[in-house]
Every structure is written in structure tokens, then in C-alpha cells.
């Protein structure tokens with residue numbers, strides 16, 4: 305960077321990926337001679353789904369010093385402390401389980417969970433359903449907010465549910481306050497120079513937008529990195545079958561005291577699953593499915609029936625999904641972010657998480673590389689590993705399903721297109737190995753840790769047949785479930801309602 309000429313970032317796309325990136329770049333390089341422009345086509349619009357987050361979104365807002373009271377009401381947002389998976393197992397006693405975000409308080413009961421799960425894997429009849437060992441399912445059942453009273457010094461880890469359109473509007477406004485320039489324009493062409501770098505984007509009336517570095521946030525259209533630069537795409541269709549979604553809102557779903565749910569619902573359906581996302585002004589629903597097993601009309605009917613909306617004239621939106629990733633997120637002088645970079649279906653709501661993580665790793669790599677490609681290869685390897693690590697955990701939900709009631713679920717359970725890491729994790733569980741040690745050996749703990757893997761296996765009831773279990777012996781140290789239940793009930797009393805948490809914003 306010279307002192308005279310600003311370094312020009314051009315971001316193509318104004319969906320969540322584009323505006324999150326613009327805000328992070330503008331914040332990170334504030335005070336530097338850097339210029340950021342976001343070009344977006346008003347007539348193409350954004351995908352407009354993607355309404356559940358991980359705690360990474362909280363970290364994002366914290367980093368930008370944007371308070372919850374500023375952005376949450378503007379985006380109809382609610383708190384999220386985890387996901388309830390229902391119907392993924394037909395095993396007796398395992399019809400649903402909660403996947404919590406990790407919280408410091410869990411360290412009190414977590415060792416008991418790991419221990420009991422290990423005993424049950426070894427054929428000993430002790431309780432090992434994850435819900436009994438975590439506070440979040442208790443709070444979710446009573447629709448508590450995530451903030452405890454002042455005399456209970458244990459914070460929960462949480463993310464959010466939000467309206468994707470409103471989030472985009474909010475982030476655009478905030479980016480403008482950081483000096484980001486917004487150019488409403490449809491891009492028709494990408495000019496690539498002889499050196500293989502992108503020189504400029506060309507608008508529909510021949511307008512030219514030059515830049516030093518480009519960020520492709522053009523969604524599934526993947527205009528710069530894949531189409532113009534020819535970055536190879538790696539589909540995940542062999543191990544993730546779902547390729548469509550049908551989406552439909554319902555009125556807000558509040559309990560008698562006015563609280564919305566504080567968890568995402570992920571309920572298994574005939575050929576996929578449906579999400580249930582509580583917002584303050586409406587409820588978001590979507591059925592993610594494979595059109596090899598059900599056609600779009602039948603999927604819409606199944607969703608309407610599940611929502612008791614068969615007679616409603618509320619229209620449904622049908623979407624196609626491309627599931628896979630670019631081999632390299634960063635090619636030449638362009639970084640792909642968001643749906644143009646890759647997408648691992650929305651089961652654990654990880655897409656925005658990956659956008660934020662990619663932006664953060666990129667900013668660090670770009671700084672270290674003095675605004676050049678020095679760190680490109682290592683950056684690309686890290687991002688690819690993140691995709692693979694998250695993909696494996698999502699694939700495990702399908703591969704381990706305990707349903708077997710139709711071809712969709714049977715084919716998923718029989719799917720042998722598994723990575724070596726996922727095979728190793730499954731072998732470790734079935735052979736009674738220490739899962740934490742296996743995660744460390746495979747170096748995958750940055751994506752999903754021991755608790756997430758335990759919740760998945762144990763939540764599905766992947767244990768020896770209950771008829772073959774033997775009673776525990778006193779010296780084997782099974783968890784004292786009465787004590788744990790007492791602890792959970794006591795801890796849960798320290799949290800007010802979800803409504804109260806939202807009202808204080």
C-alpha cells in the first residue's frame with residue numbers, strides 16, 4: 305500500500321455475506337488507507353433465508369461494538385441457545401435431543417455425561433441421554449432467556465434467530481457509517497487481466513468498477529471466483545443428498561407469558577427435515593429435502609400439513625441449493641465468501657459462521673502477507689479443512705439416523721461416501737475409544753468438539769441394544785442422576801423469561 309493511493313476492495317453482492325464482510329473489513333482496516341465498495345444488483349435481490357446463527361454472530365456484533373439493543377429489535381431477533389433435533393431416531397426414549405452451545409456451567413455435569421455415555425457404550429445400563437446433563441434443554445423447555453440473575457455468575461453461550469432481510473438492511477446502514485460505499489448495479493462481466501488477476505467488474509451499461517482486491521459474495525451465481533476465474537467446485541452431493549428447500553412463514557409462536565422459543569427446531573420429515581425458527585414478528589419454517597425422494601409439490605404439502613397450514617393461502621417459496629465448496633476460496637486477487645464459496649446445507653446453521661470465520665482468517669493472512677498472496681495457500685487449506693470438518697459432522701446426522709422407515713432414511717444410513725475422519729469418529733464411538741483423544745488426533749476440535757459428537761451419538765441412542773445391557777456395579781461410578789436433576793432445576797431458577805430478556809433491550 306502506498307500512502308497516496310487507497311487500496312481498493314470491491315465486494316460483489318449485498319447479501320449477508322457481502323455486508324458482514326464489508327463491516328468486518330471496514331472495522332479492521334479503519335484508519336488505514338483502504339477503500340471498500342459493495343456492488344449489488346437491486347433486481348436480483350438476496351436469498352433471504354439463513355435466519356439462525358451460532359455464537360459467532362454474537363462475537364461479530366461484539367467486535368463491531370454494536371449493542372443487542374441496537375440491532376436485535378431492528379431485525380426481529382430472538383436468542384438461541386441450541387437446536388432441538390426431533391424424529392431423527394425411532395429408538396425408544398430417543399425421539400428428540402438438544403444440541404446446546406457450550407457453556408461454562410456445563411463443566412459441572414459434562415464429565416458425568418461423558419462417563420455415563422462411555423459406560424452405556426460398554427454395555428452398562430445407565431442413563432446417557434444428553435438432555436439430562438445440560439442446562440440449556442431445561443431453559444429451552446421453560447423458554448427462559450439466556451441471561452441469569454446478577455447473583456448467578458454463569459453466562460450462557462448463545463446465538464440468535466433474525467430476519468435475514470432486516471439484518472441485511474441493518475448491516476448496510478452500519479457499513480455506510482464506517483465509510484463503505486454502496487453501488488446498486490447489476491454486473492454483467494468480470495475483466496481478468498493477462499496476469500490472471502481481476503482488473504474490474506463491468507456494469508450493465510458498461511460502467512467499470514476497478515479494484516485491487518475483489519470479494520465474490522454473489523451467492524449461488526458465483527460470478528467471480530468460479531465463473532470468471534475458473535476455481536474448481538467440489539460437490540458434496542455424494543454424502544449430502546438434500547438439494548432443495550421450501551420455505552413458509554407462520555405467525556409468531558408465543559407461550560401464554562409471551563415468550564418465543566429459544567432454540568431452533570430441526571424435525572425429521574419424510575425426505576429431509578424442517579427448521580422452526582422463532583422471530584418476534586413471525587415464525588420461520590423451511591423443509592430441506594432431496595428431490596430424488598420427493599417432488600417439490602409433495603414437499604410443500606408435507607410442510608403445510610406439519611404446520612397445520614393445508615388450507616392457508618400463505619404462499620411458499622421454493623429454493624434450489626448447491627451443496628459443496630470451491631477447492632480454493634481465495635484465487636488470484638479474489639476471495640469467495642458465502643454461498644459463492646460453498647454451502648453445507650443449513651442443518652447446524654453454519655453458513656454465516658463460516659463467513660465470519662473466513663473473513664477473520666483472511667484479514668489476518670492478508671495483513672501478514674502485506675496485502676499480497678503470500679499466505680494464500682495456507683489460508684485456502686485452513687478454510688477447506690473447516691468446510692470438511694463441518695461437513696463431516698452434518699453428514700453424521702444422516703448416516704447415523706435411527707429411522708429406517710423409507711428409502712431416503714435407509715439410503716442415508718447405508719451411505720458409504722464418508723471421509724476418513726468421519727469413519728474414524730464412528731469407529732471410535734463403536735469401539736469404546738476415548739472420543740476426545742480421537743478428536744485431538746484428527747485435529748478436528750475447532751469445528752465440532754467432544755460434546756457435540758457425544759450429543760449426536762448419544763442423542764440418537766447409538767448404544768448397544770437395551771436388552772443386552774447389564775446393571776451397573778456400585779464401584780463403576782455411574783452419575784448420580786438425582787443430584788444432577790436437582791442441580792439443573794436449581795440453576796434454571798436463576799433465569800427469567802425469554803420475553804423479559806427481549807423486553808430489556
Ligand SMILES: Cc1cc2nc3c(=O)[nH]c(=O)nc-3n(C[C@H](O)[C@H](O)[C@H](O)COP(=O)(O)OP(=O)(O)OC[C@H]3O[C@@H](n4cnc5c(N)ncnc54)[C@H](O)[C@@H]3O)c2cc1C
Pocket residue numbers: 316317318319320321322343344345346348349350351352353354355356357468489490491492521522523524525527549590592623624625641642643644650653654655656657
Ligand atoms: C434453505 C437455506 C437455509 C439456510 N439457513 C441458514 C441458517 O439457518 N443459518 C446460516 O448461517 N445460513 C443459512 N443459510 C445460508 C445463508 O442464507 C447464506 O449463507 C447467507 O445468506 C449468505 O448469502 P450470500 O450473501 O452468500 O448470498 P445472497 O443472499 O444470495 O446474496 C447474493 C448477492 O449478490 C448479488 N448479485 C448476484 N449476482 C449479481 C450481479 N450479476 N450483479 C450484482 N449483484 C449480484 C445479489 O443481488 C445479492 O445481493 C441458508 C441457506 C439456504 C439456501
